[in-house]
Amino acid sequence: MHYGSIEIERLNHAAFTIKGETKLIFVDPFRLTDDQIGRANLIVVTHEHFDHMDRKLIERLSDIETDLVAAKTCERELRGMRVLRESFFVKPGDELNLWGMTIKAVAAYNINKWRSPGRPFHPKGEARVGYVVTIDGVTIYHAGDADHITEMGNLGSVDIALLPVSGTYVMTWQEAVEAAKTINPKLAIPMHYGAMVGTEEDAQNFKEHAPCPTEILTPTV
Numbered sequence: 001m002h003y004g005s006i007e008i009e010r011l012n013h014a015a016f017t018i019k020g021e022t023k024l025i026f027v028d029p030f031r032l033t034d035d036q037i038g039r040a041n042l043i044v045v046t047h048e049h050f051d052h053m054d055r056k057l058i059e060r061l062s063d064i065e066t067d068l069v070a071a072k073t074c075e076r077e078l079r080g081m082r083v084l085r086e087s088f089f090v091k092p093g094d095e096l097n098l099w100g101m102t103i104k105a106v107a108a109y110n111i112n113k114w115r116s117p118g119r120p121f122h123p124k125g126e127a128r129v130g131y132v133v134t135i136d137g138v139t140i141y142h143a144g145d146a147d148h149i150t151e152m153g154n155l156g157s158v159d160i161a162l163l164p165v166s167g168t169y170v171m172t173w174q175e176a177v178e179a180a181k182t183i184n185p186k187l188a189i190p191m192h193y194g195a196m197v198g199t200e201e202d203a204q205n206f207k208e209h210a211p212c213p214t215e216i217l218t219p220t221v
Helices: 055-061 072-078 150-154 173-183 200-209
Strands: 006-012 015-019 024-027 042-045 067-071 086-090 095-098 101-107 114-116 129-135 138-142 160-164 187-191
Touching (some): 006 138, 006 187, 024 129, 055 072, 067 072, 067 095, 067 101, 150 173, 160 173, 173 187, 173 200, 187 200
Parallel strands (some): 024 042, 042 067, 067 086, 138 160
Antiparallel strands (some): 006 015, 129 138
């Protein structure tokens, strides 16, 4: 899908590529096919769960001209990867400028998805992240594994919001509709369905009820 000078592809689950005029970003690469493998300028990882972080896959996408930005929860597993130019391990509020792009880490956590009573799958205190990335003048928000949280009201102007819709570990499609109302993006793309939890129906329901234009991207698998 093209938006201005950039191209966005949904690879699988919550994995995307964002292609600018000269740079290529991979977000949360997971279960990629050989045809989807390319040399990334930047890889961003929201958190350490296996459906978002795969060290062997990150190594295949990397060379000495690749930067990695990942949540601090990923540091023990991803520290010291030899093929990378540089690694940055971030918490909500951290901001970087790399390759002419701005990458800001923002909060991503659960408020009503429970591993056990009183214990959310993604607790706020563990500081997993989403990202607001600005590339070639386009601002893209990847929510990571989040519910509809208050911090979504403080993102600033967002061109494209990549929002989970599957429920269980993240927002339901109904909650994602409310999140879209809060964020007010120019375009929304549903994600986090079809591989682990959630279905195409969740994405379609989100599109039908969303307060903004919505594109459903079929994974390139």
